[in-house]
Amino acid sequence: MTPRALRLPALVLGLTLVIFACGNRGDEQGIADVDLSGFDAPTRLLRPGGMTTAFDDSERAFSLTARNVNHYERQVFAAGKAIFEVLWTARESSEFTGLGPDFDAPACASCHADDGRSPGPSGDGPMPLGMVVKLSTDDPSVIEAYGPGLTSSTTDGEPEARIVVSFETVSGEFDDGTPYGLRRPVYSVETSRGPEIPDDAVLRVRVAPQLPGLGLLELISVDDLENLSDPDDRDGDGISGRLGRARDAFLDIDVVGRFGWNGDQPTVEQQAATAFFNEMGLTSRYFPAPECGRGGDCVVTGGPVTSYYEPSGFGGEVVGAIDPVEGEVGDDRLYQLTIYTQVLAVPGPRDLDDPEVQRGWELFNYAGCAACHAGPYVTERGPIQGLSGQQIQPFTDLLVHDLGIGLSDQTVGGEPVPTEWRTPPLWGIGLLDTVGGQLSLLHDGRARGYEEAILWHDGEAAASAAAYRAMSASDRDAVIRFLESL
Numbered sequence: 514m515t516p517r518a519l520r521l522p523a524l525v526l527g528l529t530l531v532i533f534a535c536g537n538r539g540d541e542q543g544i545a546d547v548d549l550s551g552f553d554a555p556t557r558l559l560r561p562g563g564m565t566t567a568f569d570d571s572e573r574a575f576s577l578t579a580r581n582v583n584h585y586e587r588q589v590f591a592a593g594k595a596i597f598e599v600l601w602t603a604r605e606s607s608e609f610t611g612l613g614p615d616f617d618a619p620a621c622a623s624c625h626a627d628d629g630r631s632p633g634p635s636g637d638g639p640m641p642l643g644m645v646v647k648l649s650t651d652d653p654s655v656i657e658a659y660g661p662g663l664t665s666s667t668t669d670g671e672p673e674a675r676i677v678v679s680f681e682t683v684s685g686e687f688d689d690g691t692p693y694g695l696r697r698p699v700y701s702v703e704t705s706r707g708p709e710i711p712d713d714a715v716l717r718v719r720v721a722p723q724l725p726g727l728g729l730l731e732l733i734s735v736d737d738l739e740n741l742s743d744p745d746d747r748d749g750d751g752i753s754g755r756l757g758r759a760r761d762a763f764l765d766i767d768v769v770g771r772f773g774w775n776g777d778q779p780t781v782e783q784q785a786a787t788a789f790f791n792e793m794g795l796t797s798r799y800f801p802a803p804e805c806g807r808g809g810d811c812v813v814t815g816g817p818v819t820s821y822y823e824p825s826g827f828g829g830e831v832v833g834a835i836d837p838v839e840g841e842v843g844d845d846r847l848y849q850l851t852i853y854t855q856v857l858a859v860p861g862p863r864d865l866d867d868p869e870v871q872r873g874w875e876l877f878n879y880a881g882c883a884a885c886h887a888g889p890y891v892t893e894r895g896p897i898q899g900l901s902g903q904q905i906q907p908f909t910d911l912l913v914h915d916l917g918i919g920l921s922d923q924t925v926g927g928e929p930v931p932t933e934w935r936t937p938p939l940w941g942i943g944l945l946d947t948v949g950g951q952l953s954l955l956h957d958g959r960a961r962g963y964e965e966a967i968l969w970h971d972g973e974a975a976a977s978a979a980a981y982r983a984m985s986a987s988d989r990d991a992v993i994r995f996l997e998s999l
C-alpha cells in the first residue's frame with residue numbers, strides 16, 4: 514500500500530498544506546509526514562458539500578435543505594418531505610393508498626428516519642425494521658412468487674418470509690497484541706409463505722443508508738469516475754475499482770451505477786421509484802404493474818420525471834410530463850420526492866481545529882483510506898443550480914470494490930458469494946449516532962463502531978486495514994476521532 518500512501522496526501526491535501534517526505538525514507542515510496550501546524554483547512558474539508566453545506570449537529574443534521582437552493586426548490590422540497598414521511602395504506606379512502614399487498618414498511622421515513630440510517634440487528638433474532646432482504650436466484654418460479662426481495666409485512670395474511678440472523682464471533686489482534694472481536698452475521702429463512710427458497714438462492718441483506726448529499730453525488734462526472742477506476746489494477750497498488758453497473762429502466766441499457774450498497778442504481782429518481790415498488794408495493798412510471806420484477810409483463814414508456822418538469826416561476830408551479838403516468842405514485846409525487854432527496858444538505862464537520870482530528874486525517878491518508886474514500890470533485894451542471902459547480906469532498910470514489918470474502922453476501926445454505934461494494938461516502942458519518950441513536954456500519958449494519966468497520970476491510974482494502982492494525986492505540990484513536998468529526 515505504500516506507493517499510494519504517499520501520493521494520496523499530496524492529492525488530497527492540495528496546496529494549502531505543507532508536505533514533506535520523511536528523511537529516512539526520502540523517496541516516493543516512503544511515508545509522508547504532513548505538517549499540520551498552523552492547520553488551514555481547505556474549503557472542501559470545511560464545506561464538504563460546497564455551498565450546500567449546513568452547519569447543524571443536532572438530530573436534524575441530515576434533514577436540512579441545501580443552503581443555497583432557491584425559493585421554488587424549497588417549496589418542492591417541503592412537498593417532497595410530506596411524501597417522504599406519510600404513512601401509505603391499503604385503504605381506498607386514503608389519498609395515499611396502494612400499499613402492498615407485500616411490503617417492508619409503510620413510509621420512506623420508516624426506514625430512513627430523520628433521513629438517517631436504519632438500525633442494524635442488535636443481536637440474534639429477526640431483522641429489525643428498515644433492513645431489506647433482496648433475493649437472487651435462477652429459479653423463475655421463486656422470482657415469480659417472491660419478486661426481487663423477501664418482504665416482512667403484508668396487508669393480508671402471512672408475510673412472504675421471516676429471516677433471522679445469528680452472530681458468530683471472529684477474533685483478531687492488532688500488531689501491538691491487543692485482541693479484538695468482530696461479529697459475523699449468518700442469516701436463515703425461518704418461514705416462507707410460497708415455494709421453498711432453494712439453498713443456492715442468495716440473500717442480500719442491507720441496512721437503509723443515510724441520505725444527505727445524494728444530488729451532489731449524482732453530478733460527479735462520469736469522466737472523473739472513469740479516471741479513478743482501474744479495473745485491471747494497472748498501477749499495481751492492489752486497488753482496482755470499477756464503475757458500478759445499473760440498468761436504466763426506460764432505455765433498458767446498462768448505465769453507470771452510483772447508488773445502493775452495490776452501486777447498482779443510476780439515479781436518485783430511479784432509486785426512489787424502486788423503493789416505492791420493492792419496499793412498499795407501490796407502482797409508478799418505473800414499475801407500472803405489480804408483475805414488474807417478477808418476470809411478468811412490464812411495459813415502461815417515457816423517461817424520468819425530472820427530465821419533464823420545468824419550474825414555471827417562483828410560485829412553485831410545474832409543467833407536467835408530456836406523457837403523464839398516474840400509477841399509485843403519480844408523476845407529481847415522484848418528482849417532489851426526488852427533489853427532496855436530491856437537495857438534502859451535507860452536514861459540515863466539527864472539531865477540525867482539534868490537533869487529534871488533524872492527526873487522524875493525516876493517518877487516514879497515510880493508511881491509503883483516501884484511495885477509495887476519495888475526492889474532491891467539482892460537480893457538473895444539473896437542473897438544480899445550487900448543486901451545480903460545487904467543490905465537494907464526499908470521501909468516496911463511487912466505484913465498486915472487492916473487500917474480501919468476509920463481507921460477502923451469503924446463500925440460503927450459508928455459502929459466501931463474492932460481492933463487490935460501492936465505497937460509501939463518509940461525509941456526515943460522524944453524526945450517524947446523533948441522528949439515529951446508534952451506529953450500524955457497513956452494508957448489513959454488522960459493525961457497531963468505526964473501528965469494527967475498518968477491521969472488516971480486506972481484499973482490495975487489505976493493505977489499508979493492515980496499516981490501521983499496525984498503528985499505536987493513540988494513532989488508531991486519532992483516525993476514529995477524524996471520522997467522528999465528519
Ligand code: HEC
Pocket residue numbers: 597617618619620621622623624625642643644645719720721722723724727771772773774775781784785786788789792793850854
Ligand atoms: C423497508 C425499508 C426502506 C424503505 C421503506 C425505503 N428505503 Fe430507501 N433504502 C433502503 C435500503 C435497505 C437501501 C439500500 C439498498 C441497496 O443497497 O440496494 C436504501 C437505499 C436508498 C437510497 C440510496 C442511498 C445511497 O446512498 O445509495 C435512496 C436515495 C433511498 N433509499 C430513498 C428512499 C425513498 C425516497 C424511499 C420512499 C419511497 C425509500 N428509500 C424507502 C431501505 C428502505
Ligand code: HEC
Pocket residue numbers: 752774877880881882883884885886914916920934935936937938942953954955956957963966967970973974977978981992996
Ligand atoms: C479498496 C477501497 C477502500 C479502502 C482502501 C478503504 N475503504 Fe472503507 N469502505 C470501502 C467500501 C467498499 C466500504 C463498504 C463495505 C460494506 O458495506 O460492506 C467501506 C466502508 C467503510 C466504513 C463504513 C461506512 C458506512 O457507511 O457504514 C468506514 C467507516 C470506512 N470504510 C473507513 C475506512 C478507513 C478509515 C479506511 C482506511 C483505514 C478505509 N475505509 C479504507 C472501501 C474502502
